[in-house]
Amino acid sequence: MIGLLDDPVPHALGPWLGRSDRNVLLAVSGGPDSSALMHAAAALGAAVQVATVDHGLRPDSGPEAEGVGQAARALGLPHAVLTWTGPKPGTGLQDAARAARYRLLAAHAEAIGAGLVLTGHTRDDQAETVLMRLAAGSGPAGLAGMRTERPLAPGITLGRPFLALPKAMLVAWCETRGIGHVRDPANTDPRFARGRLRATWATLEREGLSPARLARLAERAARDDDALRVAAEQAFAAALRPAKNTDAAVLRLDGAVLAALTAVTALRCLDAALIRAGAGPRRLERLEALVLDALLPALRRREPIRRTLAGILIAADAAGTVSLAPAPPRRHQTTD
Template sequence: MKAILPWGPLQHRLHRQLLADPKLLPPGRRLLLAVSGGQDSMALVALLLELRRLHGWELHLWHGNHGWREEAGAQAAALASWAEARGLPMLVERAPAGSADLTRGAEATARRWRYERLSRQARRLGSLHVLTGHTGSDRAETLLFNLARGCGLRGLSSLRARRPLHGPIELVRPLLRFSRAETAAFCEQHQLPLWLDPGNADPRFSRNRLRQEVLPVLEDLHPGAWRRMGALAERLESTQQRSEELALLALAALEAPLPAASADSPEQGPGLRRQGLSQLSPGTQELLLDLWLERNAGVRLGSAGLGALRQRLPLARGPGSLNLPGGRSLLWDRQTLRLHRTLSAPNPCQP
């Protein structure tokens, strides 16, 4: 297929980035792109279309309609027609009825639905790479947001360039070294159609207020602030990755073997030796608990939740328990922490 855009500086930058980091988007792979129709995702599609002739990718698009706007269906159809005209297969999916209310928690609910459907479509296509159009501006916002609400090192290094999504499928964000202003200028220069979501300006969403009221002030005071915050997030990500690799080795030494299965002992995975854990520093205890819970229960408690749990684990505090999301509970005696299946309600403190 003939390239639809002239070669420009953004293509050069992304091409050089992919050559320097070939694992980000390996050549010849089938890629699934999440496309909202906004400037960032449209810039991503156009850039990869231009670079496809050099990298040999097979591109597939996915669009999720949450039903938050009356015109959303028509916009999804127009986006699909645009993709079809360029030979790009695209799946449009509608969120379940009842999920269209702009209430507290709507952002998180919508994000979970999108990633679940993207994972399913990736498995159907045999794709190991799901791409989003998140930019360095998004990463700067996430760093500030998590810093303000309180989080650990892992939260400050959020929006990684690559992270596991489901099994061997990775979520990839190729545009983290580009700003939102650059993707907007790119779309305008190349006259790309945009299907804008008015919800991106809705002050009921906390991220929108940060985007509209905080970041512009920082950029005015220190131009290029988004880039420096992104570089900080990358350094924190590297530090966190090294810590987690070492922590996995420590977990192996602390894990207690799983007892013989029985109806009265429905443990899930190996336990943790409480005494060995309690001898470590508070920060190390929380890091190990975080990794262990995520690996064995798929649960993240967040910085405050981990701190509260750690304070209950000294041997002098005796046995205890904690209800976890997903029908699980954490129980501990003097020797061991173990996971059990329960019928308890989800933990409202789960982030």
């Protein structure tokens, strides 16, 4: 065991395997990263279970999933294939596939009593995520990239033990040990954003934009994001006003508290309020326009204002009370 933990791959995985008193589920696609995850867990003598999500998007996906199953059983590890069934979207396919993957893994983890699901995401995956979010105009929360761990479902944590390791290390680890693995052609498919970005790495690295630097950016953004989240939670608690018995569905905030906040804290505080009020997805640009360009100036001038965002009506009266409630349905005008 001491020799194994001197190896950076088992060393990164080891601390995760004894931290849960429930089962541990490994998400293994058959690529080098997740194959290293499975073989390192077996080398450490961990009693884990393995699952492979078959998205059914390629003719080879079924045989590849069964190949993972054969490798898992050879290591003495239980294995299940989780199949994404039903119609597939014509646009946003990779996002939908990713959501389906986590949904299937969460359901299987719950079924087998697993409290921890581990994936093989690497530093390179983190760098690609940060680059994609940078291109999309994300703020600190987005630039923080993937977290080392996050809630996956109630009572279930998603963990990424290899997030600080370069992909090349895991590929070499598998090849040195003769561990077979597959390569997903979608990873380099120019139809998808990740595939197009991967084709630019050589150019980006020549300019200093390496995976290591992007991963470091994610770490710094995560630190800032954590601090901002705490500040926003405190501000939200300070601004929240008791609901009126006559209309308990309306969320009320003290506009004077909001008006005194810094711009970034006010943004996050209002976003938290929108979520609490039942808002749908929100784009950062529209949230900034609402809070920075409209609501805060109105509060500071003590002027009433009404705006709608993500299905929520946000209104401030002249006394400085901000209310959030589901927006009424739009009236359809008809003409004779």
